[in-house]
Amino acid sequence: DQQVKQNSPSLSVQEGRISILNCDYTNSMFDYFLWYKKYPAEGPTFLISISSIKDKNEDGRFTVFLNKSAKHLSLHIVPSQPGDSAVYFCAASGTGGTSYGKLTFGQGTILTVHP
């Protein structure tokens, strides 16, 4: 039972354009959402997060949008740079029930930014 889904395995974008990575979740107990970036053979690094009380959080070139009614979030990267090429994981956690204290990850999306 995949509670966090990233339905696009890969995304290819031209440098300078916008990258939009999508994530859907099914568990209504999730109230905190994160995006991680991962390079091959390395651990994921935290990128940006959003609480369920917000619908948008921005940090420089990165913006995360949350649509609670649709159980959907997205990560926008503007402008995209070749150094952004990596695997991006969406993750979720909750403060109650079985989701407390642990992160549930999506399958990841491979982003490639072409010069």
Added chain:
Amino acid sequence: DGGITQSPKYLFRKEGQNVTLSCEQNLNHDAMYWYRQDPGQGLRLIYYSQIVNDFQKGDIAEGYSVSREKKESFPLTVTSAQKNPTAFYLCASSIPDRMNTEAFFGQGTRLTVV
């Protein structure tokens, strides 16, 4: 510098042998986690511990065991009962009693069964 250290980076095991992966953190975090990454499947939770001397099974605990005798350490043993142990293993830590906090990851251990 504070952080999480996993060792070794690469590990080879013969079929039928148990192997232990090390994870140490000096971030003073109470919670620690073990994840497994396989191609196209993202990160799946094996075990987690929110406090010393206590741990819970994650989504794919079969064939694995852990201990949490010290706050700083959370070793993972891959036993011979694990049917497909070849994978990239990631350890993480966080502060569980703080809401809205991210987990910090180590650099991972690539385990290959030969």
